[in-house]
Amino acid sequence: MDKPVPSARPPRIELRAIAKHFGRGETRVDALPDVTLTVRAGEVVGLRGTSGCGKSTLLNTIGCVTEPTSGWMQLDGEPIYDGRYLRRDLRRLRLTKIGFIFQTHNLLPILNATENIAEAMELAGSGHTDARKRAETLLDYFDMHQMRAYPSQLSGGMAQRVAIARAIANDPHILTST
Amino acid sequence: MLKALTDALSLPRALHADLWVVQERTFGPFAEPSRIPRDTRELIRRMPGVAAAGAVTYQTVQTVSGGNPVRLFLERYEIGRPGGPANLVAGHGLTEGHYQIVIDASSGLKLGQSVPLGPYRDPYTVVGLTRGMVSSSGDPMGWVTLLDAQALQFAVPPALQRREQASGRKPPTTTDINAVLVRLEPDASTVAVARDIARWKHLAAVPEAEEERYLTSFVLQKMQQQLGMFMGILVTVSAVIITLIIYTLTMDKLRSIATLKFIGAPDRVIVGMIVQQALALGSTAFGIGLVLIEELKGVFPRRVQIEPRDLFIILVIVILVCLGGPVLGVRAAVKVNPAEALASG
Numbered sequence: 001m002d003k004p005v006p007s008a009r010p011p012r013i014e015l016r017a018i019a020k021h022f023g024r025g026e027t028r029v030d031a032l033p034d035v036t037l038t039v040r041a042g043e044v045v046g047l048r049g050t051s052g053c054g055k056s057t058l059l060n061t062i063g064c065v066t067e068p069t070s071g072w073m074q075l076d077g078e079p080i081y082d083g084r085y086l087r088r089d090l091r092r093l094r095l096t097k098i099g100f101i102f103q104t105h106n107l108l109p110i111l112n113a114t115e116n117i118a119e120a121m122e123l124a125g126s127g128h129t130d131a132r133k134r135a136e137t138l139l140d141y142f143d144m145h146q147m148r149a150y151p152s153q154l155s156g157g158m159a160q161r162v163a164i165a166r167a168i169a170n171d172p173h174i175l176t177s178t
Numbered sequence: 179m180l181k182a183l184t185d186a187l188s189l190p191r192a193l194h195a196d197l198w199v200v201q202e203r204t205f206g207p208f209a210e211p212s213r214i215p216r217d218t219r220e221l222i223r224r225m226p227g228v229a230a231a232g233a234v235t236y237q238t239v240q241t242v243s244g245g246n247p248v249r250l251f252l253e254r255y256e257i258g259r260p261g262g263p264a265n266l267v268a269g270h271g272l273t274e275g276h277y278q279i280v281i282d283a284s285s286g287l288k289l290g291q292s293v294p295l296g297p298y299r300d301p302y303t304v305v306g307l308t309r310g311m312v313s314s315s316g317d318p319m320g321w322v323t324l325l326d327a328q329a330l331q332f333a334v335p336p337a338l339q340r341r342e343q344a345s346g347r348k349p350p351t352t353t354d355i356n357a358v359l360v361r362l363e364p365d366a367s368t369v370a371v372a373r374d375i376a377r378w379k380h381l382a383a384v385p386e387a388e389e390e391r392y393l394t395s396f397v398l399q400k401m402q403q404q405l406g407m408f409m410g411i412l413v414t415v416s417a418v419i420i421t422l423i424i425y426t427l428t429m430d431k432l433r434s435i436a437t438l439k440f441i442g443a444p445d446r447v448i449v450g451m452i453v454q455q456a457l458a459l460g461s462t463a464f465g466i467g468l469v470l471i472e473e474l475k476g477v478f479p480r481r482v483q484i485e486p487r488d489l490f491i492i493l494v495i496v497i498l499v500c501l502g503g504p505v506l507g508v509r510a511a512v513k514v515n516p517a518e519a520l521a522s523g
Contacts, residue, residue, distance in 0.1 A: 166441075
């Protein structure tokens, strides 16, 4: 059976001339020049650039955390920004369709490994028991057996594995990582 | 209002007097001086409806125990008549006409101990101990006989006595008493007996409940107001402390809050967590406060009794403070930009 042609896969991220600038006049900073980008399902895209070139701003824009100044943007087939209006329920979109893996794991220090993952699922509407079960399954998948350990008790690698498990816990269609 | 100083009402309540007979147009010994002749007791005793009557006087004295000054609120009474010590926990009441004293255990004095009283420092032996009997000022109660009372109240040191004699003045002496405590026959009407006493003896006869009201209104009200003021100050200070603690804790967790917002947590979840934290803090403080009050109340001579209604009011205040205190923290949390989760470090 032939593998599907990449271009036939549905686009998950579509950006057209997306730009972001801060300030006005002499103090204006162009944080993100016009970026046009399409990322389809199954594709892995890496961004590389010098410090301050706009990688984080682009990631924040895709993550619906930063509102673009101009351009057009669609995530997983849903319009996000049309140059004038920004979709309102972005929080829900982030919770269900986008997973984030942070540079530093950003685990919540007062929750243990299982709870960190389950919390993300409970926020998305999963029941407490189901969320904990799935969290344990994911930790097991990542060969993480210290399910009750708190972030301060985990090594950097272990904490990052928990963070990855949290990022994919809600089966997001888009996974971003810094 | 906080109902405090229940101990102060222990005396009028423990005496179980149906009527307090005091000087006409006065409010009784707890509110203002009342002087009536000692034979009033016998006049009252013979009135219809009166089962028993006892003469009492009150005076504050100071003595020394173990080198420490001890203030006592002395009640002088007649053995075998109303007005004797209540809530006896050790020893017995007065049995001799002289030099015996029954005293409250909060004075720190022991059974059998000798207590020097009066200008001659006559030794009074502690023959009985009571519990929870203090005056409205928090001084421990003591009981001596009326005969001893005369000596304590009017005896003067020898030098002063000589000077008084030299100047031709007679030493002050009186057999006046402050009040007569009346217990009525079971079928007697308090109102009718009080009316008869007022009409025929030209005295004021105050029911026990009314005497308690005088004590509460005239003497304790200011203390209650003071306590209320202190409580208000403490609540305000607590609110400021809770606000600062929650604000500091929130500022420490801004990165975690940003992460939660980044992954999609709604503001209400974050606000809920902060308020939950404040409530946990408040309820813990409330619990510790209750235990401290329960454990330490015996250390203080003047106890503040907090009744269930007061506790409920305090709990409501604590909850309100915990709900209002985190406003600054909540404001900071709601304003935090989710993008801060991406900041390194």
